[in-house]
Amino acid sequence: MKIRNGFVSNSSSTSFCIYAAEITQDEFDALDTQEFGQKMKELGLRDWCSNPDRGDNEVFIGRSWDSVKDDETGKQFKESIQKSVKELLGKDKLEFFSHEDSWYNG
Amino acid sequence: MKIRNGFVSNSSSSSFCIYGVSVDKSSIMEEKTFMDFAKKEINVINQNDDDFEINDEDLNFDMINDILDAILNDFNLPGSYGPYDWNTAYIGRSWQGIKGKETADEFKENVQKNIEEFFKKYLPGIKPDECQTHQEAWHD
Numbered sequence: 001m002k003i004r005n006g007f008v009s010n011s012s013s014t015s016f017c018i019y020a021a022e023i024t025q026d027e028f029d030a031l032d033t034q035e036f037g038q039k040m041k042e043l044g045l046r047d048w049c050s051n052p053d054r055g056d057n058e059v060f061i062g063r064s065w066d067s068v069k070d071d072e073t074g075k076q077f078k079e080s081i082q083k084s085v086k087e088l089l090g091k092d093k094l095e096f097f098s099h100e101d102s103w104y105n106g
Numbered sequence: 107m108k109i110r111n112g113f114v115s116n117s118s119s120s121s122f123c124i125y126g127v128s129v130d131k132s133s134i135m136e137e138k139t140f141m142d143f144a145k146k147e148i149n150v151i152n153q154n155d156d157d158f159e160i161n162d163e164d165l166n167f168d169m170i171n172d173i174l175d176a177i178l179n180d181f182n183l184p185g186s187y188g189p190y191d192w193n194t195a196y197i198g199r200s201w202q203g204i205k206g207k208e209t210a211d212e213f214k215e216n217v218q219k220n221i222e223e224f225f226k227k228y229l230p231g232i233k234p235d236e237c238q239t240h241q242e243a244w245h246d
Contacts, residue, residue: 015123015241015242017123017200017201017241018200051178053165064123065123065200065201065202065204066123066125066201066239066241068201068204068210068213069210070208070209070210070211070214071209071211072163072210073204073205073206073207073208073209074204074205074207074208074213075206075207077204078206098202100123100202103108
């Protein structure tokens with residue numbers, strides 16, 4: 001999919017718009033091995049950190065909304081992420097939501 | 107749909123991720139069909155103010171923002187205009203708005219169709235770009 005990323009030239013901004021589950025940075029650090037990274041890649045998932053300068057302690061695991069496949073419905077997109085993240089983390093009870101974040105890196 | 111917006115507290119950053127088109131704000135301001143409609147609406151809004159008089163040279167994009175928004179909402183195309191000093195308006199639909207039973211292909215077709223209808227009716231002099239995903243972030 002063609003994506004135009006238009007971050008403004010006079011600042012260093014970071015943004016994402018994803019459907020994901022949230023875990024703590026500590027949980028993520030404990031899991032973050034090469035094997036975990038490989039499995040995440042195989043499942044088509046990736047991770048996003050919340051703004052480190054804000055003192056947040058969250059990591060989001062899911063997919064970006066602009067990665068919806070052409071023949072995939074919104075429901076299928078969400079269900080596939082829920083299934084993959086639960087499999088990746090070995091957890092059955094996870095809360096999923098759309099998350100939009102942006103921050104200025106200075 | 108539950109949406110969490112995590113804009114930073116120590117700065118004013120904004121972002122969006124839509125499928126749609128970008129248009130120069132100045133091109134919109136030059137479109138007679140839309141501007142005539144906008145001026146009429148501005149006059150209706152200010153009809154109780156006896157001193158109100160609209161001059162073409164005083165019109166700027168911020169004055170017509172709300173009117174454009176209302177029209178775009180009718181076409182199910184919430185607009186995103188970017189920073190105030192940008193000359194670009196973005197017209198389209200957020201990817202988060204894809205319906206449960208709608209495929210991405212259908213979503214794109216629907217957005218494209220709505221954009222064509224909107225331009226045909228209100229901005230007939232502008233040929234919209236090909237739709238694409240626009241992701242923008244800025245620091246105010």
